Amino acid sequence: MMTEKAIGSLQTLPAAEKTVTLVQADTNEEVKLNSGTEGGSSEVEYIESENLKDVEDVDTILKTLSAGLDSKDWVLVCETLNDVRRMCIFHKEAMLEMLENVISLVVKSLKNPRSAVCKTAIMTSADIFKAYGESVVGTMDPLLLQLLLKSSQDKRFVCEAAERSLTTMTTWVSPALLLPKLQPYLKNRNPRIRAKASTCFSKSVPNLGPDGIKAYGLENLIQVAASQLSDQLPESREAARALILELQTVYEKSTTEAGNDKEPEETTTSSSWEHFCQSKLSPLSAQAVLRVTNVSKGEDLQ
Numbered sequence: 418m419m420t421e422k423a424i425g426s427l428q429t430l431p432a433a434e435k436t437v438t439l440v441q442a443d444t445n446e447e448v449k450l451n452s453g454t455e456g457g458s459s460e461v462e463y464i465e466s467e468n469l470k471d472v473e474d475v476d477t478i479l480k481t482l483s484a485g486l487d488s489k490d491w492v493l494v495c496e497t498l499n500d501v502r503r504m505c506i507f508h509k510e511a512m513l514e515m516l517e518n519v520i521s522l523v524v525k526s527l528k529n530p531r532s533a534v535c536k537t538a539i540m541t542s543a544d545i546f547k548a549y550g551e552s553v554v555g556t557m558d559p560l561l562l563q564l565l566l567k568s569s570q571d572k573r574f575v576c577e578a579a580e581r582s583l584t585t586m587t588t589w590v591s592p593a594l595l596l597p598k599l600q601p602y603l604k605n606r607n608p609r610i611r612a613k614a615s616t617c618f619s620k621s622v623p624n625l626g627p628d629g630i631k632a633y634g635l636e637n638l639i640q641v642a643a644s645q646l647s648d649q650l651p652e653s654r655e656a657a658r659a660l661i662l663e664l665q666t667v668y669e670k671s672t673t674e675a676g677n678d679k680e681p682e683e684t685t686t687s688s689s690w691e692h693f694c695q696s697k698l699s700p701l702s703a704q705a706v707l708r709v710t711n712v713s714k715g716e717d718l719q
Contacts, residue, residue: 461533471507486522498537505548527563543582551591569609592624612652619656627667643702
């Protein structure tokens with residue numbers, strides 16, 4: 418609903434300058450009053466992926482995608498972004514050759530100050546990840562950066578949409594390829610970006626599976642997790658704790674399996690989780706990591 422103040426402001430404008438843009442964002446509404454030379458109103462609907470319908474003419478859509486995404490008409494941009502989503506869902510092979518150009522234009526929309534364009538681009542990003550998976554890895558750096566930025570901002574409905582898109586990314590993009598992309602952002606100067614990157618990193622590691630985690634490097638991963646334990650934001654620290662517990666589970670399972678092939682007297686404390694942490698981390702970092710796992714173990718015993 419429009420506030421009385423907003424209605425009053427609108428009534429003071431000449432009829433030709435009244436432009437009301439109403440955007441429905443999940444359960445939130447954003448009402449914007451803009452003065453301009455054109456009258457009328459525009460409404461943008463955010464359509465969930467499962468509710469999108471197939472395009473009528475694939476060839477026509479492909480020919481108009483670039484121009485539509487690069488248009489100065491923001492409503493047309495939103496409509497074209499939804500066409501990209503439809504192509505991802507129903508005709509992903511047909512759009513594969515122009516995917517790199519499409520992604521660059523989606524990134525442009527992510528930078529758009531108009532929330533309707535930005536959120537539609539975020540939803541488009543999620544559908545791109547789901548459709549193309551690791552095929553986007555070579556061109557995803559600008560896309561990843563913008564999603565981390567959007568997930569870190571104060572505008573809640575944009576932030577939540579970006580977080581969902583990042584979660585989709587961790588689900589559909591190969592973790593072995595995604596983790597190196599995320600790792601630099603764990604040291605970003607912006608603590609919010611670090612926090613979102615930490616969450617993505619923590620969610621992506623389990624997708625490697627036990628063998629994949631060992632192949633990627635337990636030593637590397639425990640060092641990453643330890644560095645995030647002392648981060649400024651609780652979100653980073655919580656992601657680090659989740660990652661540490663995952664790594665402990667994998668490590669102890671692998672040492673147990675290895676120990677089954679040995680005589681009992683051959684299994685020593687040198688293969689323990691505590692020894693592993695102390696041998697791979699600084700004393701302070703090892704202490705912090707072991708505190709996490711010891712607290713968790715104590716909670717399990719209660």
